[in-house]
Amino acid sequence: MSTQTQERSTDAAETLLSVRNLSTYYSEDEADIPVRAVDGVDFEIARGETYGLVGESGCGKSTLGLSLIRALPPQGDIVEGEIRFEGREIGQLPKSEVKDVQWADISMIYQGAQNAFNPVKTVGAQIREPLRVHDIVPEDEREGRVRELLEKVNLQPDVAEQYPHELSGGMKQRAAIAMAIACEPDLLIADEPTTALDVIVQAEVLNMLQRLQEDLNFGMLVISHNLAAIMKLSDRIGVMYGGKIVESARAETLYDAPKHPYTALLLRSLIDPRRPPDQVETIEGTPPDLRDPPTGCRFAERCALATQECRDGEPPLESVGEAHETACFHHEEVSEL
Amino acid sequence: MSPESTATPTETSEEPILEIRNLEKHYVKSTGWLESLFADEERVRAVDGVSLSIEEGEIFSVVGESGCGKTTLGKTLLRVIEPTAGEIRFKGTDLASLSGSEMQEMRQHLQIVYQDPFEALNPKRTVRGLLRQPMEIHGITDDEEQDDRIHRALEDVNLLPAADFLDRYPEELSGGQLQRVLFARALVLDPEFIVADEPSSMLDASVRARVLDLIDELREERNISFFIITHDIGAARYLSDRIGVMYLGRLVEMGAADGIVDDPKHPYSKALIDSIPSPDPREPLGSSGIGSEVPEPVDLPSGCRFHPRCPIATEHCTEVDPEWREVPSEDDAVRMTECHEVEPKQTPSE
DSSP states (O other): OHHHHHHHHHOGGGEEEEEEEEEEEEOSSTTSOOEEEEEEEEEEEETTOEEEEEOOTTSSHHHHHHHHTTOOOTTEEEEEEEEEETTEEOTTOOHHHHHHHBTTTEEEEOTTGGGOSOTTSOHHHHHHHHHHHHTOSOHHHHHHHHHHHHHHTTOOGGGGGSOGGGSOHHHHHHHHHHHHTTTOOSEEEEESTTTTSOHHHHHHHHHHHHHHHHHHOOEEEEEESOHHHHHHHOSEEEEEETTEEEEEEEHHHHHHOOOSHHHHHHHHTOOOTTSOGGGOOOOOSOOOOTTSOOSSOTTGGGOTTOOHHHHHSOOOOEEEETTEEEOOTTGGGGGGO | OOHHHHTSHHHHHOOOSEEEEEEEEEEEOOOOHHHHHHSOOOEEEEEEEEEEEEOTTOEEEEEOOTTSSHHHHHHHTTTSSOOSEEEEEETTEEGGGSOHHHHHHHGGGEEEEOSOHHHHSOTTSOHHHHHHHHHHHTTOOOHHHHHHHHHHHHHHTTOSSHHHHTTOOGGGSOHHHHHHHHHHHHHTTOOSEEEEESTTTTSOHHHHHHHHHHHHHHHHHHOOEEEEEESOHHHHHHHOSEEEEEETTEEEEEEEHHHHHHSOOSHHHHHHHHTSOOSOTTSOOOOOSSOSOOOOSSSOOSSSTTGGGOTTOOHHHHHSOOOOEEEOOSSSSOEEEOOTTSOOOOOTTO
């Protein structure tokens, strides 16, 4: 799968999404000092590729996802940069045109989607909604299409007549996936698709996303703090810290030889039941305040390799190998950490 | 083991801190009045005969899917909800025999820490207010005593310097810090036993290990015993001495934490562990192989309650309920399970 990706990503014509220098800030009002949740991010996703975004809470990964589908809360604003989807700039589209993109071109499984269903409408009525808005399927065929979608996510077709409270958490998450693929989008954003589900349901949801992607060939952006899940699903992974992508590489490369100290620590902090507990390390300290981020490298304060150079200036994201970029002045020393 | 050795003073002094026998919590499912005239009431067997004992200073985790009864078990063993049947002994005292006021008194020693810090903490109270509240309830009203306990608790959960946190509101704290406040809230009462419901599930990987380390530190420094409820088997292994695996109201396997994860005996334990993805991207995604729909513990299947989902069930399993018995394991620890397909441990005398 990764060799395919390599071919795909080198072919510019197959780029599905391209994000350049994207910055999204939050502020309550004009006088407020903005929170620089996403602060100058570049990356792209090829058609049919899965890109994983991993990082701690507050690193900006969900904000990045919400920026792409233009579903930011009112306090959030894309202040700079461009988002090109199939060559078309969508970062500055007026609200009225954004609706054409949502669901049909780009859809999203929102964080906590299983709790976002309207309690007084049947599941079927809610899955039908994007079909109606985009008028993709004629009205008299929508019913059948909904049942088909439910079968795709291993739910009984008669779940369409049920209300959300009648379903388990795992069933609701599958219904949310059915809704997200209803209009056959080219890009699916999945924000924490397994958080708050128990292990058996997690495995089922991950397998399902993988299978649907193989069947339908959509590009996928998976956002999660669950490093193991991200490693499994993704062709390439971006590691986010303090509003920036600090490292990006193919999953295998990142797992074998991370070149950013934060990635290395993230991998070591992973509690994998098959690994003896004494090999787990913790990352001390807290992420930077994104209202007033440090001048230099944002990770310097927590980093064992940091020198004066790191505090004085910001390391750029640079190529350190094939399809491998990192933003660290000391990337050659990371393997010795 | 010779009869003499069981009577040595060290053995008798190691009385478990908490011991439960055949604990049950059944609910009557509400049905319409007409239905109730003609049908027997439906009983939900949330906890259906659980026996276990926890040693002083031990960390015991119970794992299982949502709906397996683990949270109900945690609450029932502190009488936060009343058991339907069975015995709960805390340091030898039968909790079920205590009156309401005696139980209230006892509760200082037995604390429960709930899973979602965002929901469990009143957003309108400062950390100081949140930590005072349980002391007021338990009649610790002296200002100096309160301040002393608050400082000690905040120090023990590493919210330092404590003075910096006293006047903060929940919204000013991170998820990891809130989780620490929840623990501090239990600590001000100086408990001996804490039930913690999903202490790490809401947290990021990087913070998760630190919160789990905190639990271990509290055990070391304050000699607190813990009963951890979690679906996170990684966390359970990282933290616990022993793990119990629960399915439809019953323990199906129990043993040393490393042993349960490295060498599970019961097919349900195996399914749980197989479903956890390894971080190595080259390895295939795991799968439980048993589907994800947990039956409701109402009309329990005949025989083994796991048989409808079990990949190795035989005819016998559909008819006869398996016995809870000791089975051989590679570690030296006692391994208990209930499965017809796992050979029991041979006792040397037979």
